[in-house]
Amino acid sequence: MQEFLPVTKEELLKTGVSQPDFVYITGDAYVDHPSFGAAIITRLLQHQGYSVAVIAQPDWHSTKDFTRFGMPRLSFLVTGGNIDSMVAHYTSAKRKRNTDMYSPGGKAGLRPDRAVITYCRKIRLAYPNASIAIGGLEASLRRFAHYDYWDDTVRPSILLESGADLLMYGMGEHQITEIAALLRDGVPIQEITSVRGTCYLTDPVHTPWGAVQCPDFTQVCRDKKAYAKATRQQYDQQDEVTGKIVIQRHGNKMLVQNPPAYSLTEAELDAVYDLPYQRRPHPMYDSAGGVPGIEEVQFSIAHNRGCFGYCNFCSIALHQGRRVTCRSEASILREAKKITEMPNFKGYIHDVGGPTANFRLPSCKKQEKNGMCTGKKCLAPVPCKALQVDHTAYLHILRQLRALPKVKKVFIRSGIRFDYVMADKDDTFFKELVAEHVSGQLKVAPEHVSDAVLDKMGKPHIACYEAFQKRFYEITKSMGKKQYLVPYLMSSHPGSTLQDAIQLSLFLRDHGMHPEQVQDFYPTPGTISTCMYYTELDPYTMEPVYVPKSPKDKAMQRALLQYYLPQNRQIVLSALRQAGRQDLIGTKPNCLVAPNNLRKEKTKQNYQNKSLKGGNFSRNRNTSSKKSHRS
Secondary structure, three states: OOOOOOHHHHHHHHHOOOOOEEEEOOOOOEEEOOHHHHHHHHHHHOOOOOOEEEEEOOOOOOOOOOOOHOOOOEEEEEEEOOOOHHHHOOOOOOOOEOOOOOHHEEEEEOOOOOOHHHHHHHHHHHHOOOOOOEHHHHHHHOOEEEEEOOOOOOEHHHHHHHHOEEEEEOOOOOHHHHHHHHHHHOOOHOOOOOOOEEEEEOHHHHHOOEEEEOOHHHHHHHHHHHHHHHHHHHHHHOOOOOOOOOEEEEEOOOEEEEEOOOOOOHHHHHHHHOHHHHEEEEEEHHHHOOOOOHHHOOEEEEEOOOOOOOOOOOOOOHHHOOOOEEEEEHHHHHHHHHHOOOOOOOOOEEEEEEEOOOOOOOOOHHHHHHHOOOOOOOOOOOOOOOOOOHHHHHHHHEEEEEEEOOOOOOOOOOOOOOHHHHHHOOOHHHHHHHOOOOOOOEEEEEOOOOHHHHHHHHOHHHHHHHHHHHOOOOOOOOOOOOOOOEEEEEOOOOOOOHHHHHHHHHHHHHHHOOOOOOOOOOOOOHHHHHHHHHOEOOOOOOOOOOOOOOOHHHHHHHHHOOOOHHHHHHHHHHHHHOOHHHHHHHOOOOOOOOOOOHHHHHHHHHHHHHHHHHOOOOOOOHHHHHHHOOO
């Protein structure tokens, strides 16, 4: 198996190269696995004949690490890593995280806040004339003026703040291939302005004709309606068939976004996943215990890209796109066989998935010619009549994988769209999912139970989930299995009022569900939900949206999802009183929480019971509503 790419000058020289074509800088530890974007881009460049050196998590306090290989012959390539560096560092409550799953030993603090900006500025300090191209999730989702939750302000395009020459957004294989060829042929990076899937800055006089112009940076900073309008314009142009050039002025510069790159074909995807990945972290991290982020994906297979589910709080639509493309069955089986030969493989393929595991077809047949429908969703609130629903190909792949020697079990952990499953009139996949691919618990994402909130999330209404839940347990019971659904639920999403949060807690009560973890809505850069959070407007209707923003409001909604915990009792009481739902305070089975003065409440209840029973004191009191809520 081919060795890792050079990470030191000595390793570079051993390859016979003194000046690499590209120096790739990443905020993650160096993990050579196709679940890491850095691995795909560096291996692809290597396959195309370029020399590539890797600087993972450089010390940003000086320029020393950035000069390790000297100035590259063609360009520096910079990414913050697999996730935004601010999300890697901070919780949704803006508390500093204690660990970093993409760092050796899970150690926090090995990358800076706003890594892309920091790294690029250090490169400029060391090499003022160097070519710099940025990409990855952090750059992609911050390519326009964007609301930054951590600063609570609108920041300009990351291309402007970083000082880079070019920004690649979305999945970058086509972009980097074309850019590398142009640089190799002597085209200065400042003159590369026509590559799809890229953004660049130019003098306004050179702005291309026919572009969709967003409100400029100054406007979106001062006017929330302008910000909402810009968000809709940006999303409406993210289709590779119908998308136009989008421009947004930043002071004396014009930001230009070229139309999205074309999706990789099946053959191109197969070629990407056939590259010689080591499928593990670099050995230099062994002494630190490796890199925790590899554990969930080392024995997993990505079979698709894109997601037409198009949830408003998800970044996939703006980054990876809504168009679903897939690898061939042969390519997937080749990767699976490589996995089974790994020395630490125990017989379990952890996942065969992607953004949504059970998508293998475009959502409809119109897309190739007409593109994705603008401003519409394929599944929510109900499936489109033109939706193609077929699990046949995915099911065949799973059967083939199960039949491989050394494979004991194949799981699906990256998430299925339960509404897509329910739209399939043939329940063969559903039955085999329950029989073969669930490890005791199946994680699904209804997210909420209030249809009003689900509409703001871009999710199907709760009736669909309830039908799925009923059918899941029917199939499970018929097979004599003990398996459970684990629903992902979110508190404090835009549109969620206190009454909606109470509705969710009652759903949990009635279904005997006690979630161990609760996810607060996290306003990450670039999503439609983040736009709603900042502007308090729905960018597609411009109607006002209630947003729980204060720490108290968010804490109440979060606590209501775990109303049964003793430490949440006081805040749940406060929430119920504020909402006028004192009927849910008490010791009866239908109540959520007992009152503060439980002894006084008991005496009052006993008196009432005595009066109702004509003087006969009832000793059958329910003094623990908590027990009655357990399934």
